[in-house]
Amino acid sequence: MSTFVLLTITGLGLGALYFLIASGLSLIYGLMGVLNFAHGAFITFGAYAAWWITSQVETSSELELLVATAFGLAVGAALGMLVELVFIRPLYRRPVEQVLVTVGLALALGALVYGIWGPDPKLFPDRPGEVVALPSWMIDTTTIAGANIPNDRFVEIAVAAVVLVGLTAFLRFTRIGLIIRAGVENRAMVTALGIDVRKAFTFVFAVGVALAALAGVLSGVYFGTVDPARGTSLLIFAFIVVVIGGFGSIGGSAVAAVAVGLVQQYANYYAADWLDWSGAGDVAVMLLLASVLLLRPEGLSPKVAH
Amino acid sequence: MRVKPLVIPVVLLAILAVVPLLSLDIPRVLPGALDSPGTLQLLALCLVFAGVALSYDLLFGFTGLLSFGHALYFALGVYLPAIALTEWGWSLPAALALLAVSAIAVPLVLGAVSLRVTGIAFAMVTLAFAQAGNVIVQTNPGGLTGGDEGIILDYDRIPDALVGIVNTKNLYWLALAYAALVFVIARAAIGSSAGHVWSAIRENERRVEVLGLRPYPYKLLSFVLASFLAAWGGFIWLLLIGVTPEVTTATFTLTLLVMVVLGGAGTRFGALVGGFFYTLLDYRLRNLAGEERIQELPDVLRIPLSEPLFLLGALFVAVVFFVPGGLASLPRRIRSLGARRRARAEESAA
Numbered sequence: 211m212s213t214f215v216l217l218t219i220t221g222l223g224l225g226a227l228y229f230l231i232a233s234g235l236s237l238i239y240g241l242m243g244v245l246n247f248a249h250g251a252f253i254t255f256g257a258y259a260a261w262w263i264t265s266q267v268e269t270s271s272e273l274e275l276l277v278a279t280a281f282g283l284a285v286g287a288a289l290g291m292l293v294e295l296v297f298i299r300p301l302y303r304r305p306v307e308q309v310l311v312t313v314g315l316a317l318a319l320g321a322l323v324y325g326i327w328g329p330d331p332k333l334f335p336d337r338p339g340e341v342v343a344l345p346s347w348m349i350d351t352t353t354i355a356g357a358n359i360p361n362d363r364f365v366e367i368a369v370a371a372v373v374l375v376g377l378t379a380f381l382r383f384t385r386i387g388l389i390i391r392a393g394v395e396n397r398a399m400v401t402a403l404g405i406d407v408r409k410a411f412t413f414v415f416a417v418g419v420a421l422a423a424l425a426g427v428l429s430g431v432y433f434g435t436v437d438p439a440r441g442t443s444l445l446i447f448a449f450i451v452v453v454i455g456g457f458g459s460i461g462g463s464a465v466a467a468v469a470v471g472l473v474q475q476y477a478n479y480y481a482a483d484w485l486d487w488s489g490a491g492d493v494a495v496m497l498l499l500a501s502v503l504l505l506r507p508e509g510l511s512p513k514v515a516h
Numbered sequence: 517m518r519v520k521p522l523v524i525p526v527v528l529l530a531i532l533a534v535v536p537l538l539s540l541d542i543p544r545v546l547p548g549a550l551d552s553p554g555t556l557q558l559l560a561l562c563l564v565f566a567g568v569a570l571s572y573d574l575l576f577g578f579t580g581l582l583s584f585g586h587a588l589y590f591a592l593g594v595y596l597p598a599i600a601l602t603e604w605g606w607s608l609p610a611a612l613a614l615l616a617v618s619a620i621a622v623p624l625v626l627g628a629v630s631l632r633v634t635g636i637a638f639a640m641v642t643l644a645f646a647q648a649g650n651v652i653v654q655t656n657p658g659g660l661t662g663g664d665e666g667i668i669l670d671y672d673r674i675p676d677a678l679v680g681i682v683n684t685k686n687l688y689w690l691a692l693a694y695a696a697l698v699f700v701i702a703r704a705a706i707g708s709s710a711g712h713v714w715s716a717i718r719e720n721e722r723r724v725e726v727l728g729l730r731p732y733p734y735k736l737l738s739f740v741l742a743s744f745l746a747a748w749g750g751f752i753w754l755l756l757i758g759v760t761p762e763v764t765t766a767t768f769t770l771t772l773l774v775m776v777v778l779g780g781a782g783t784r785f786g787a788l789v790g791g792f793f794y795t796l797l798d799y800r801l802r803n804l805a806g807e808e809r810i811q812e813l814p815d816v817l818r819i820p821l822s823e824p825l826f827l828l829g830a831l832f833v834a835v836v837f838f839v840p841g842g843l844a845s846l847p848r849r850i851r852s853l854g855a856r857r858r859a860r861a862e863e864s865a866a
Contacts, residue, residue, distance in 0.1 A: 245636045301837075306582070310773070310777055311837070313773060314832035316770070317767070317774070318828075320829075325820065452640070489652055492648065499644050503641060
């Protein structure tokens, strides 16, 4: 039982990361029709930007994490806005080229991070001379139903929950949220009504990339390190979440992210034990995707931003 | 003019076939004389990627299917014969027979599932399957795939003519034969009635349905054929380079996409040219990164210049923006530029 609880909460923590990545991807695709392949590079870049700022300041571990999160979000939003204006906007009528440009950006930005910070993972946040850089209360465990759960899992779940509630409220109660929801439903109609939907594009892209950067920072908390390959590996699971959850749906992304995180953790433990093979968790997620596609090709929810 | 389509490839094939017999030196482009093993290996690699890029173009350029999982089938051609030869001790013909069967069966099953969705969802699903392949290879189930280390091929089971540095020229010819064969098969497939349906699907899938054809089996055919051809490229890579888990990564599929788009998707020679020159450029940029004059530059210039993938990614973005048809569109662009200039000259003369 205690193992099951531990797996469940760890799975939820992983699902929280997937949700942060997938919600941005899903909104960007739902509104703009752009599959953002550079999202993985943005995750990595955000994580390294956050790591860099912690190497510049020297204060308590908690404060460094807060500074890192704020800085990561700001860098992500600025980068997203820049990329949208310079690379995506000129190609609005050429959807395939938009994907190709994000592929080129993914390769170039990924290689740049690799070139600047090197191939080895770095302890996060940067605290020279310390074996464990995260605040000690995050490493400590809380006992729930006999399971000792590292406290950082609750941080990831809480951040994702706040983002989920915030995004949903934002989409429902603000004017720009209304435009985004309408744009996901029918972009041509919104444009025909005289609303400049391009502003919403830039906005959504910036928010999506900021969330990717936030996921990068939180992955630093989850794994205790930042790693140049992390973005790409997280992105693939986020893609699966988006397909299962349905494009443009925040709620669908949340449900699918939880499902993917849990399946991965359970299979990693139970099936890996039984098959004596450590890849079982990842492959179980691919099987989940295949079965969802066979049963419901359109994903769990229809294409509506809610 | 009727014979022209045949003349260019035949002449090109003849020139490429005599390359290992020449001791010409092309400084700055190739590492040594044309007949040196180093150069021949590089050129063989270029030819393998010319073929693999063309196989990918069958899907992307000619059928309009954006797959992010093509590396999986290439990797199948690398890993399956290596495992059969080394781990199971099979003979080469038996291993190749297994590859031939698997290179049809695996894409048939995975393609049947992934083609249930279209467009971007299809791209993501193919990516997920390829990633499953990557996970399987990396986690080394039952010690079969060797994880990060790959597999040391049992060369006793490969004919002597294909082993060793002195025989690099034979591998080169094998790679050339592969590229030529892919070209012939791809041309035949594109010219067939199924090929016409592929281009109709690329232009407007809904219209194909309205005309009373089911696009699904045609797309599956394109998927299986492209994957089958890529798998054989994997086998030649196995002979040339050996087994590395790098061929299963998503980045590897993305480089195939970059090759095709650089060369010009959906054109007669675009993918071939793109695959060839991308591989050559990648090699040159890797060497450039190690050069002293680059290493001495300040960080702002040194870091981007020592990452080939950064430069290739940036070049790719530039091509997408400024040369949408890729390298294959250059002759036409130059011609139309010349025509425009002539027209302007005539105008000003008049």
